Amino acid sequence: MSPPAPAPLAVAVHGAGGRMGGVLCRLIAAATDLRLVAAWGRSGDDRLGRDVGTIHGLGPLGVPLERLGVRGTRPAVVVDFSLPAAWPALAEFCREERLPLVSGTTGGEDPERTLAGVAEVVPVLWAPNFSPALAALAEVLPTLAGLLPEEVALGVLDVHHARKRDAPSGTALRLAQLAGSGTRPVATASLRLGEVVGEHVLYFEGADERLEIRHRVHDRSVFARGALLAARRLVARGPGWYRLADVLRDPPP
Numbered sequence: 001m002s003p004p005a006p007a008p009l010a011v012a013v014h015g016a017g018g019r020m021g022g023v024l025c026r027l028i029a030a031a032t033d034l035r036l037v038a039a040w041g042r043s044g045d046d047r048l049g050r051d052v053g054t055i056h057g058l059g060p061l062g063v064p065l066e067r068l069g070v071r072g073t074r075p076a077v078v079v080d081f082s083l084p085a086a087w088p089a090l091a092e093f094c095r096e097e098r099l100p101l102v103s104g105t106t107g108g109e110d111p112e113r114t115l116a117g118v119a120e121v122v123p124v125l126w127a128p129n130f131s132p133a134l135a136a137l138a139e140v141l142p143t144l145a146g147l148l149p150e151e152v153a154l155g156v157l158d159v160h161h162a163r164k165r166d167a168p169s170g171t172a173l174r175l176a177q178l179a180g181s182g183t184r185p186v187a188t189a190s191l192r193l194g195e196v197v198g199e200h201v202l203y204f205e206g207a208d209e210r211l212e213i214r215h216r217v218h219d220r221s222v223f224a225r226g227a228l229l230a231a232r233r234l235v236a237r238g239p240g241w242y243r244l245a246d247v248l249r250d251p252p253p
């Protein structure tokens with residue numbers, strides 16, 4: 001007789017009323033090893049109390065959009081895609097309740113410092129981009145930039161949908177920091193255009209040649225899948241601050 005399957009991981013989504021929140025709810029509902037136990041939205045959201053699946057056109061999921069708080073089953077992990085203004089309350093809550101936190105919220109100043117209090121007591125993973133391909137690029141970028149002549153000019157362009165609030169994107173800032181090692185200047189530019197989910201282009205402009213690296217996201221599910229993969233792996237870790245690359249290297253749970 002095969003051993004019984006482990007209980008699904010109880011997940012709470014913070015920012016559940018938004019675009020990424022909707023994708024996360026859909027993917028969690030479809031996963032046999034995950035269970036959506038809470039969907040948290042902004043306290044003034046007039047959709048509070050409605051089923052979060054219905055809000056996103058997925059059909060009822062049996063979980064209402066609520067303001068932050070544990071009411072039913074206690075989550076094992078919180079996945080946050082909201083706004084930086086929500087971080088202070090979320091950080092205090094996760095610290096008090098000792099809830100591991102995966103966050104993809106961008107546009108906030110110094111996430112590591114803002115969420116440091118949480119990382120003292122539980123594992124915390126923040127990533128400005130949950131695409132596994134971009135996480136791999138981030139790993140090799142300093143090496144690549146270091147191999148190119150110093151006079152090569154560096155640039156990062158990010159293109160996102162017109163409703164994106166931060167510019168440059170969190171990813172563009174991170175790529176610029178990695179390519180320039182924090183010492184070389186990196187030109188940045190942002191385009192906010194139509195429904196573009198996310199595109200980043202790195203430029204290495206030499207005297208007689210240019211190297212370009214382009215990453216294009218076809219569907220925002222890639223970010224949600226990456227965040228849920230991180231959530232599955234983060235719960236096995238001790239308190240501390242983690243990067244996506246740290247958990248991508250873990251063997252599957």
Ligand SMILES: NC(=O)c1ccc[n+]([C@@H]2O[C@H](COP(=O)([O-])OP(=O)(O)OC[C@H]3O[C@@H](n4cnc5c(N)ncnc54)[C@H](OP(=O)(O)O)[C@@H]3O)[C@@H](O)[C@H]2O)c1
Nearest residue numbers: 015017018019020041042082086104105106128129130223
């Ligand atoms: N790291 C990554 O891979 C990645 C990928 C995509 C997006 N992002 C980032 O993730 C965040 C969300 O993106 P999105 O496209 O889903 O944006 P969105 O559609 O604007 O969703 C954000 C949601 O958070 C809600 N919210 C605001 N304050 C809140 C609070 N105090 N508590 C709970 N919920 C609150 C918003 O409500 P209201 O609309 O009522 O204010 C909205 O429903 C952004 O920072 C974006 O840049 C990161």
